[in-house]
Amino acid sequence: MNSQPTKEAASLRGVSFSYNGHRVLEGVDLRLEERDFAAVIGPNGGGKTTLLKILLGLLRPRSGKVLLFGESPERTAHLVGYVPQDIHANKHFPISALDVVLMGRLRPGRLFHRYSRDDHRAAEEALDRMEMWPERHKRMEELSGGQRQRVFIARALASNPRALFLDEPTASVDAMGQTDLYSHLKDLNEQITILVVTHDLMVLSSYVKSVICVNRSLIHHHAPEVTPDMLRLGYRCPVELLGHGHLPHRVLPCHGGPCCE
Numbered sequence: 001m002n003s004q005p006t007k008e009a010a011s012l013r014g015v016s017f018s019y020n021g022h023r024v025l026e027g028v029d030l031r032l033e034e035r036d037f038a039a040v041i042g043p044n045g046g047g048k049t050t051l052l053k054i055l056l057g058l059l060r061p062r063s064g065k066v067l068l069f070g071e072s073p074e075r076t077a078h079l080v081g082y083v084p085q086d087i088h089a090n091k092h093f094p095i096s097a098l099d100v101v102l103m104g105r106l107r108p109g110r111l112f113h114r115y116s117r118d119d120h121r122a123a124e125e126a127l128d129r130m131e132m133w134p135e136r137h138k139r140m141e142e143l144s145g146g147q148r149q150r151v152f153i154a155r156a157l158a159s160n161p162r163a164l165f166l167d168e169p170t171a172s173v174d175a176m177g178q179t180d181l182y183s184h185l186k187d188l189n190e191q192i193t194i195l196v197v198t199h200d201l202m203v204l205s206s207y208v209k210s211v212i213c214v215n216r217s218l219i220h221h222h223a224p225e226v227t228p229d230m231l232r233l234g235y236r237c238p239v240e241l242l243g244h245g246h247l248p249h250r251v252l253p254c255h256g257g258p259c260c261e
């Protein structure tokens with residue numbers, strides 16, 4: 001019997017955060033285990049991106065304790081590959097996929113160095129893992145939304161991270177690209193922890209291992225199912241899901257209220 005204790009990748013204890021007095025997270029607790037594949041869901045403005053930034057040490061909470069791989073995130077954030085939300089803003093930048101991935105090897109103090117053989121090997125491996133090596137010389141604007149996102153994930157992988165945090169990676173990716181992207185993430189999850197902010201509830205039951213509902217409070221469900229209660233809690237309105245499996249297959253008409261605006 002395999003009874004090895006699971007190791008902690010990240011944790012929050014009693015964390016509260018406000019932007020200029022506007023409270024976004026209130027006394028939240030979280031324990032993310034290594035090799036988890038967790039989806040962060042919740043309404044717009046619920047605090048999902050803020051949560052990721054706190055875990056990465058990009059924002060400091062007003063109170064509470066944050067640990068990333070057992071230490072303060074300022075010391076360990078380099079162990080996490082981060083794919084932020086608005087990365088598509090730069091899609092017309094005239095740069096090849098390979099150049100983008102090589103940037104994942106840059107570090108503070110190493111900004112203007114020549115890439116080493118190890119840097120090139122790591123970039124090749126990362127592009128290969130995302131099945132983008134054949135496209136390495138293409139400019140970013142020549143790639144589809146899904147391919148571009150795979151390049152950005154390869155960039156995050158180039159530093160051989162122990163975890164990957166992604167903020168809405170499938171925004172501006174077509175349906176086929178989304179499935180493809182999540183399949184890649186599932187493969188990566190055999191080696192690394194994955195935390196992904198998503199509004200795409202359909203992917204949850206097929207790919208993820210746990211679901212984190214964030215809406216000022218935080219509830220971590222250690223199961224891949226999305227339950228009606230979870231949706232009500234996350235979205236403050238009755239939602240049903242169109243998808244495969246044991247979930248209801250019905251699209252509801254708009255029922256009024258701020259969530260339908």
Ligand SMILES: Nc1ncnc2c1ncn2[C@@H]1O[C@H](COP(=O)(O)OP(=O)(O)OP(=O)(O)O)[C@@H](O)[C@H]1O
Binds near residue numbers: 019043044045050
């Ligand atoms: N830099 C900032 N300064 C002030 N307020 C901010 C800042 N960033 C976010 N907020 C506000 O904090 C709240 C939470 O934002 P956050 O981006 O964490 O939510 P989210 O759940 O990721 O939303 P979305 O699904 O729309 O991306 C929102 O009300 C947002 O307007």
